[in-house]
Amino acid sequence: MSQALRVGLAGLGTVGGAVFRLLSEKAGMLAARAGRPIAVTAVCARDRMRDRGLDLGTVTWYGDPVAMARDADIDIFVEVMGGGDGPAAAAVEAALAAGRSVVTANKALLATRGVALARLAEASGATIGYEAAVAGGIPIIKTLREAVVGNRVSRVYGILNGTCNYILTRMEEGLSFQECLADAQRLGYAEADPTFDIEGHDSAHKLAILAALAFGTEIDTASIHLEGISSITPADLSAAEELGYRIKLLGVARRTESGIEQRVTPTMVPLVSAMAGIHGVLNAVAVDGDEVGEIMLVGPGAGGTATASAVVGDIVDIARGGPRPATFGQPAQTLTPYRAARMRAHEGGYYIRLSVFDRPGAFAAIARRMAEQSISLESIMQKDGHDRDGSDVRARRVILITHETTEAQIRRALDAIQEDGQIEGRPQMIRIEKP
C-alpha cells in the first residue's frame, strides 16, 4: 500500500472534531477504500488547552493556520475554521501557493474568492475540494463537476437553507412566522440573530457557487436578487395548497438568453413535484441537464457529522491520487464573465395575494389592469369574510395565479392596481417554479 496521506486540519469545532474522529475511528475502512492510509499529522486551533475529547497526542499543534498551511509536513490542508476573510482565507491561499491541495467547508470563502482561489490552485497544481461548502452532506458538487459533465445545464435550484424550510414546514400547521422562528431558535435550528438565514444570504452564498459550476461563469454573489421569508403568512401557505402549490425558499440559477438569472426568493412549487415533498430541516438541490433531464438530491444541509462526511469524501478523492477536475469544472481562465439577466426579464407564473376593498367595481378594476399587461389568469380565488392576518374587515382576500408572463409586466400591473386605490396594503407576489 502507498504512503499515508498527511492531513493538516485547521479548525477543531463541531465539524473539525467530527472530521478528526471520523478519520481516526474509521482509519482501516478508509485505507481500504482510498488505497492508502490517511492520517491527521497536524492540527490548528486557537485554544490548545481546551478538552475536546480528541486524542491529539501524536499530531503537531499549530496556533497559526497560515504557518501550518505553509510549513507543516502535510499533503493536504483541511480548512473548517469558517469566515470568508481573515485567517481562513490567508491560510487557504498559503496552502495553495505551496502546491498543497485544500479541502474546505467554507461557503463564504468560495462565494467571495472562489475564482481567485481556483486560479491559484491551477497555477501550483493543487486542487480544491469544497463538497461540504454547499448543502452539507448532499454530493451536489460531485454531481455537477463529475456526474453530469456531459450535460449543458439550464437550471440549478433548490432548498439551500434548512432553517427556512423548517420554519415554512411548521407554518403549514397554521402557525405564524414569528412563532415558528422562535421554535426554530429553541431547537437550535436558528441563530439568535436569524437575519443571515431568513433573509436568504446563506442560500445566496451556496447558489452563487452552484451557478458558477453549473454554467462555467465567474462567481457573482452580489447580483443575486434576494427576498426573505418573513413576509410569508399562513394564509399564503394555505391558499397555495388549495391551488396545488407549496411555498419554499428556493435559490434558483437559470441560464437565459440575456444572461444568468440568480435569485433567492419564496417560491411556489407544484404539490406533485418532488421538491414540494421536502419537509423540515432537509436541503434539496435539482439540476436540469439537456441530456439527463432533471435530477434532484436530498439530504441534511448542515450538522457536524454530515459536513464531516462530505469533507472526508473530498479527502479520499485526493488520497486516491491522479488529476482531479478543475475547481469549477473547467480551467479557471475559461470561465466566462458573469452576465446577469435583468430580474424584470424573469419569465414564469405568479401568485398574487391582494386585500381588495369590498365595493362595486374593485375586482373589475384589478382584472382590467392585468389585461392591460396581457397577463392571463390560471385561477382566481376569493374568500368571503375578513382577512385572518388582521387586515380590515372591509377588505376581501383575493388570490390570483397567472399564466406565464414577465416580471416587468407583473410589476407594472401591480403598481397600477396599487395606484387605483382598490386594495389595502401592498400586494403579496410569489414566483412559481416548475420542474
Add this chain to the structure above:
Amino acid sequence: MSQALRVGLAGLGTVGGAVFRLLSEKAGMLAARAGRPIAVTAVCARDRMRDRGLDLGTVTWYGDPVAMARDADIDIFVEVMGGGDGPAAAAVEAALAAGRSVVTANKALLATRGVALARLAEASGATIGYEAAVAGGIPIIKTLREAVVGNRVSRVYGILNGTCNYILTRMEEGLSFQECLADAQRLGYAEADPTFDIEGHDSAHKLAILAALAFGTEIDTASIHLEGISSITPADLSAAEELGYRIKLLGVARRTESGIEQRVTPTMVPLVSAMAGIHGVLNAVAVDGDEVGEIMLVGPGAGGTATASAVVGDIVDIARGGPRPATFGQPAQTLTPYRAARMRAHEGGYYIRLSVFDRPGAFAAIARRMAEQSISLESIMQKDGHDRDGSDVRARRVILITHETTEAQIRRALDAIQEDGQIEGRPQMIRIEKP
C-alpha cells in the same frame, strides 16, 4: 492538452446512438472538462447497413464485439449492447483481460458477474464504470463509491423501476392495476410482456449491485425476496393514504445483525417522507450512512439520453486519468461473502388488509391471534359495506397497521387467522419502511 482518449463503442441502439451523438456534438465542451479530447474511434453493431443518422465515416467498424475489445486501437471499451450473457459478457471480459477499462450500462451483466469482472479488472489494472447500469441518470454509484466513502452504510433503498412507479401513481386515481398496466404499455413505459418489471426482477438486479457496493459484500441476486405489484388494489392505496402512507415498489437492502436483508416488495412509506413524493416514471434511491444520515437521489431511471449522460460521466472520469475507485469501492478480494438475513427475521411495521365475515366474534378472534404473537396495533380501520374489490357482501374490509414486529410473528398470526375461518380469501400484507 494530452492525447485523445480513444473510445470503442459496442452497441448502436438507443443508448449507443445517444452516446455517439453526445460525444461528437459536445466534443469541445467535454475536452475542456476532461482535460483531453475524447473520440470514438471504433464501433460495433450487427447491421452495418442500417441508417442510424450517425456520421460513422472515420471510425473503424467491427461486427464482433470481442474482436473490437481485443484488437481495436482503443483505450476504453463502452458496452451498451445489453444481455447478461453471450457477446456482451465475452467482450467485456476480453477488454478487461487486455487491460482496457470498461464503461457499461448493463445491469444484468453486473448483477450476475460483477465480482468476477471486478477481479479481472484489478488483475489487469483496468477499471469498470457502471453508473448507467443502476437508475439511469441518477449518480448513485458515484455517490456510494466516492461521496459517502467515510460512512458505514446501514441501508440503501428506493424506487428502482419507473414502470411500476408509474402504475402505482396512476392507481392512486382509483384505476385498477390492469387498466394502469395497459396504459403504461400504450405509452411505451411497459413491455408487451411486463413480467420482468412488475414482478420485481428488474429492481432486483439493481438492488443486488447497490447492496454489494453499500456493504462491501459479494453480489447475491438469487437470494432477494421478491413480491410484485400485481396484488395491489386501489383499495390498498386509498386505505394507505387515509392512514398516512403511500405504497411504492421498493428495493430495500439492509445490514442486520444476522446478515444482509434484500427484498423487492410493495412497501408503505410515510406520506410526509420525500420517497412518498416521487411520482410517475421517476426513480429514487436513498442511502443511510452513519455520518451523513439519509440522503436521497431522484431522477429518470431510463431513457436513451439520461443513460448516455451517465455513460459519458464515467468516460470523462477515466479520461481525466489517475486511479479510479475499486469496482465495488474496495479491492474485490476484500469483499465478504454474502450472508443473507432470514426474511422471517425482518423487523418492521406491517399493513394488513382482511375481508372479515360480518358475524359476532370475528373481530375478537383476529385481535386474539395478533395478541398471541405479541403484535400491537398502531391503527385499526373498519369500513362499512362490502368490499369494492368484489368480495362477498357479508365480508367487511378491516385494515390493521401494526407497530414494529417480526415477519415470523406476522406470518404465524396470519396463518392462525386464516385457519380460524373468519376471513374471506387471503390476507393482504404490506411491509412499512420509514426514513
